[in-house]
Amino acid sequence: MAFTINRSKKKEPMSEINVTPFVDVMLVLLIIFMVTAPLLTVGVQVDLPESAADSLPDDQEPLTITINSKGEIFIQEHQVTFKKVVPKLLAISKNRTDTRIYVRGDKTINYGRVLEVMGRLSGAGFSKVALISEPYKN
Numbered sequence: 001m002a003f004t005i006n007r008s009k010k011k012e013p014m015s016e017i018n019v020t021p022f023v024d025v026m027l028v029l030l031i032i033f034m035v036t037a038p039l040l041t042v043g044v045q046v047d048l049p050e051s052a053a054d055s056l057p058d059d060q061e062p063l064t065i066t067i068n069s070k071g072e073i074f075i076q077e078h079q080v081t082f083k084k085v086v087p088k089l090l091a092i093s094k095n096r097t098d099t100r101i102y103v104r105g106d107k108t109i110n111y112g113r114v115l116e117v118m119g120r121l122s123g124a125g126f127s128k129v130a131l132i133s134e135p136y137k138n
Helices: 020-040 082-092 111-123
Strands: 063-067 073-075 078-080 101-105 129-131
Touching: 063 082, 063 111, 073 082, 078 082, 082 111, 101 111, 111 129
Parallel strands: 063 101, 101 129
Antiparallel strands: 063 073, 073 078
C-alpha cells in the first residue's frame, strides 16, 4: 500500500490574530506603571511630620506647595519666592480660589514659616488649604 502526499494544496493564510503576546506586554506595562506611579508624585524631598488624622478625599488634582528644611518654597516642583506664591497660584488655578492646595512643610522648618505661607494663601482667598503629614507609625 503506497501513501501519496498531496503537495498541491497550499496552506491558507491564518486570519486569526494572536493576542497572547499583546496581553503579556500590556500586563508587564501595567505592573511597571503601578510600581513607578507613587514614586512620581513627590517632587521636592522633605521630611514630613507624622499625624493620626484621616486623609482627605481627592476629587481633582490638588496643587502642592512645599517648604523644605532651608525655608525655600516650591509650587509642585518649581521654586518660587514668597512674594510670587499667590500670583503663580492664581495663574495656575486660572483665578479659581476654590482649588485645593496642599502645604507640605519639612518637620525641621520653623512653624512660623509654614503659617506665613498659609496666611498668605488665606489672605488671597484660597479656602481649601490643607497640611500634608505622614501617617502615624506605632
